[in-house]
Each structure stands twice: as C-alpha cells, then as structure tokens.
Amino acid sequence: xxxxxxxxxxxETASQEVERDAALVExxxxxxxxxxxxxxxxxxxxxxxxxxxxxxxxxxxxxxxQESFIHVMRxxxxxxxxxxxxxxxxxIVTHAALDYRRWRSHRQAESLDGLTALEPxxxxxxxxxxxxxxxxxDLQKAIDEALANISEKNRAALVLYALEGMSYKEVADALGIxxxxxxxxxxNARQRLRELLASExx
Amino acid sequence: MDCDEAKQMLAGYADGELSSLENEGLAAHLExxxxxxxxxxxxxxxxxVLDSYELPPVQDSDWNNIGKALKAELEGxxxxxxxxxxPRIEGLDPTPETQRPIVSAEPPxxxxxxxxxxxxxxxxxxxxxxxxxxxxxxxxxxxxxxxxPFRWMAHVAxxxxxxxxxxxxxxxxxxxxxxxxxxxxxxxxxxxxxxxxETDADYSVILYTGDTNDVVAIWVxxxxxxG
Numbered sequence: 001x002x003x004x005x006x007x008x009x010x011x012e013t014a015s016q017e018v019e020r021d022a023a024l025v026e027x028x029x030x031x032x033x034x035x036x037x038x039x040x041x042x043x044x045x046x047x048x049x050x051x052x053x054x055x056x057x058x059x060x061x062x063x064x065x066q067e068s069f070i071h072v073m074r075x076x077x078x079x080x081x082x083x084x085x086x087x088x089x090x091x092i093v094t095h096a097a098l099d100y101r102r103w104r105s106h107r108q109a110e111s112l113d114g115l116t117a118l119e120p121x122x123x124x125x126x127x128x129x130x131x132x133x134x135x136x137x138d139l140q141k142a143i144d145e146a147l148a149n150i151s152e153k154n155r156a157a158l159v160l161y162a163l164e165g166m167s168y169k170e171v172a173d174a175l176g177i178x179x180x181x182x183x184x185x186x187x188n189a190r191q192r193l194r195e196l197l198a199s200e201x202x
Numbered sequence: 203m204d205c206d207e208a209k210q211m212l213a214g215y216a217d218g219e220l221s222s223l224e225n226e227g228l229a230a231h232l233e234x235x236x237x238x239x240x241x242x243x244x245x246x247x248x249x250x251v252l253d254s255y256e257l258p259p260v261q262d263s264d265w266n267n268i269g270k271a272l273k274a275e276l277e278g279x280x281x282x283x284x285x286x287x288x289p290r291i292e293g294l295d296p297t298p299e300t301q302r303p304i305v306s307a308e309p310p311x312x313x314x315x316x317x318x319x320x321x322x323x324x325x326x327x328x329x330x331x332x333x334x335x336x337x338x339x340x341x342x343x344x345x346x347x348x349x350x351p352f353r354w355m356a357h358v359a360x361x362x363x364x365x366x367x368x369x370x371x372x373x374x375x376x377x378x379x380x381x382x383x384x385x386x387x388x389x390x391x392x393x394x395x396x397x398x399x400e401t402d403a404d405y406s407v408i409l410y411t412g413d414t415n416d417v418v419a420i421w422v423x424x425x426x427x428x429g
Contacts, residue, residue: 033273040269049257058258066268067287073276099287143255161217162252168219180210187213190248191241201251 021085028076040069043086046164047093053159054097055104056148064100068093083173090164091174094156101152139200146196150189157185158193203231208238216245 021042027035047068052061071092079088147155160171161182171182194201208231214220215228232239275283 031276033276036272036276037269040272044265044268048260052257058260062260062264062268064287066271067283067285069268069272070275070283070285071287073272096287103286139251139254140256143251158252162249163255168214168217183211183214183219186217187209187245190213190245193248193252194244197248197251201247 017086018084022081025076025079025081025085028073036069036073039072039085043089044069046086047089049164050090050093050159051097051100053147053163054094054152054155055100056144060100060104061097064093064097067100068096071096087166087170087173090160090166090170091176094160094174098152098156142197142200143193146193149196150192154185154189154192157182158189161186162190203227205231205235205238208232208235209241212238212241213245216242216249 021039024035024039024042028039044065047065048061051064051068052058055061055064068089072089075092079085147159150158156175157171157177160166160174161168166174168179168182168186171186172179175182177185208228211220211224211228215225215232220228232242271283
C-alpha cells in the first residue's frame with residue numbers, strides 16, 4: 001500500500017494515484033475517518049493552491065479547503081467515479097472558492113458600507129510574506145495582484161492549468177466547458193497577465 | 203490559416219496541447235507571421251513566470267485543525283459546520299444530467315408533480331353569471347384552454363346541450379301545433395323560443411333561446427384566455 005506523505009506527495013504514477021483515491025473513496029463512503037484523513041492529506045496542498053489563487057488570502061483559502069472537503073464528505077455517496085476524485089475535488093474547490101469570494105464581497109459590502117475596497121479580490125494575501133529575496137517577494141505580490149485582476153472564469157482556467165498542472169482536458173472536465181473554451185480562457189488570462197505584469201517582467 | 207484562426211490555438215500551441223495536425227497547420231502560419239510568433243513567446247514567458255509562483259506556507263497546526271474539524275463533521279460530533287459556500291456539484295460532474303450527484307446530507311426533496319395544465323380559474327356560475335348579465339339567465343359551459351385533456355368533453359357537452367334544445371324545439375313543432383314563429387326564431391317550446399344558433403370556428407356553440415324580455419341562454423363559448 002502506498003501511503004501519502006505529509007505533504008501529499010508520493011511516488012505514485014497517475015494511474016496508481018487514481019486507483020488509490022478510488023479505494024479511499026469507497027472507504028469514505030462507509031464512514032471511514034482514516035480514509036477521509038488520507039484523502040485530505042493527499043489533496044489538501046493542491047486544494048489550497050487553487051483556493052489561494054482564487055480568493056487571494058491564506059485564511060480564506062484554508063476556509064475554502066475546509067468547506068470543500070465538507071462538500072466532499074456530504075456528497076461522497078453520490079460520487080460515481082466517472083471522473084477521477086482529483087478532478088471532482090478540484091471542481092468543488094474551484095466553485096467553492098468562487099462562491100466564497102462572492103460571500104466575502106457581500107459581507108464586506110455590508111459591514112464596511114462600501115467605504116473600503118474589497119480586500120481579497122483586489123489585493124494580495126494578508127499572510128506574513130515568505131522569507132525570500134525582496135525581488136522575488138515583489139514578483140509574488142505582483143502576480144497575486146495581477147491574478148486578482150483578471151476575470152473569474154479566465155483565472156479559474158489558468159489556475160487549474162498553469163498552477164496546478166492539469167491538462168486542458170482535465171480543466172475542461174473540472175469546469176464543465178469545452179477544451180476550446182479552456183484554450184481561449186487560458187490565452188486571454190495570460191495575455192491579461194502580460195499587460196498587468198509588464199513593469200515587473202519587462 | 204489567418205491570424206484570427208491562429209489566435210484560437212496559440213495558447214494550446216504554446217502549451218503543447220494541440221494535436222499533431224493542428225500543430226503543423228499553426229506552425230506553417232507562425233513561419234510567416236511575426237506577430238503571432240510574438241504572442242506565443244509572450245504566452246510561454248508568462249507561463250514561465252507562473253511556474254515560479256510559490257504559495258504562502260501553511261502551518262501544520264492549521265492543517266491539523268482542519269483535519270479535526272472534518273473528522274468531527276464526519277462522525278457527527280458537535281454542531282454541523284455552517285457553510286459559506288454551496289455544494290454546487292450539479293453541473294460540474296461530467297456525468298450525464300440524470301446521473302449527476304446531489305450533494306446533500308439530507309434526503310432529496312420530493313419531486314414536485316408538474317402540472318402541465320394549470321387549474322382553471324374560477325368561472326362565474328349561477329347567480330354570479332346572472333349578475334354579470336342581468337337580462338339573461340346563463341348556463342355557461344366553457345371549454346378549457348388549449349390542449350387540455352378534457353377539452354373534448356366540453357365540446358361534446360356543448361354540442362349535446364345545443365342538440366337537446368334544438369330537439370326539444372323540433373319535437374314541440376312535431377307533436378303539437380305551435381304558434382307561428384317569429385321571423386328570427388328557429389324553434390319554440392312553451393314560452394321559450396330558439397332565437398339564434400351559432401357555431402364558431404373553435405367548434406363552440408352559442409345558442410340563444412327565449413322571448414324578447416326573458417332571455418335564457420345556453421352558451422358554450424371558448425375559454426376567454428384562449429387564442
């Protein structure tokens with residue numbers, strides 16, 4: 001049995017990963033909390049990556065990850081395995097993140113009475129900056145801000161492909177769109193990023 | 203291939219996601235088009251920047267807290283987590299529409315019975331109808347609108363009623379001597395004269411009977427909302 005490491009990284013091949021997930025899903029359907037824990041450990045980093053790039057805040061991203069796995073638990077009985085668990089989870093995370101942004105936007109609009117701009121969507125993460133070179137930190141921040149300024153649809157496609165390593169087909173499955181649309185959205189997202197990051201990358 | 207066609211595939215080309223056939227076609231265009239080549243270069247360059255993107259780290263304690271919360275949720279301990287997001291699984295799974303999972307801890311609500319035919323609106327009957335047209339006593343049979351399953355029954359009932367009245371009038375004429383009919387009277391029974399009989403294009407019958415000051419009508423008309 002291949003066990004996932006703490007960071008979810010293993011030496012499994014793609015097919016082994018799918019099979020391993022499928023076995024864990026079956027155990028989770030029977031209420032096995034250890035299976036849930038393993039699925040969580042295997043996919044939490046990727047889920048966090050998607051969520052962070054869509055909500056722009058570490059704390060919000062963690063909230064999205066937690067809610068996404070709750071959606072998984074509540075919906076696992078209906079999961080038939082016609083897509084991989086990974087693709088299914090990424091769909092859930094993507095839409096949960098987009099939902100969360102709307103919830104956050106609505107909440108801030110109410111509490112701040114419109115006096116303050118929407119933080120997560122308009123700015124980068126509020127977490128302490130990683131201990132890296134200043135230039136790299138600035139680029140990270142610039143990317144965060146640029147990502148926050150492209151459309152939700154284009155960003156979701158770009159995040160899944162460019163930052164999570166999914167294929168166009170997987171992105172299409174995850175977002176429920178055609179491969180042609182995936183290509184178009186990724187193209188538009190990167191063109192927009194090129195404009196927004198022009199001063200940073202020359 | 204022109205630039206507009208090529209543009210649809212430049213991202214796929216930059217990412218190596220095109221088929222060999224598509225690649226060949228686009229490569230031929232790129233050999234001739236410096237502008238599209240530049241776009242491919244830009245796409246790859248941005249991708250390279252994104253490849254260097256690093257996420258802010260998450261502390262183990264954060265993961266542990268979430269793990270505990272998930273376990274508690276699974277085991278039904280404590281209050282269920284109030285979610286800020288919806289389980290929008292429908293429409294996401296590429297399974298057929300009828301097989302899409304429904305994410306809910308609760309049983310699905312009963313499927314409502316779709317009523318193709320809305321309940322008919324209350325129609326004025328009896329006194330209400332009389333009040334609407336004080337000079338007449340109306341017996342109103344209104345067939346339902348459109349493709350309602352029992353529309354034919356209203357037609358049959360209307361036709362039968364009309365036939366009955368006509369038959370009564372004719373029987374009267376046949377069995378006993380009747381006073382001469384007024385010029386516009388079709389038949390007469392006792393004090394009731396059949397004044398008019400109309401059939402419209404919607405297979406409805408409009409039949410008026412009665413004397414000049416005491417009109418009785420059997421009125422079969424199409425639904426007011428039809429047409």
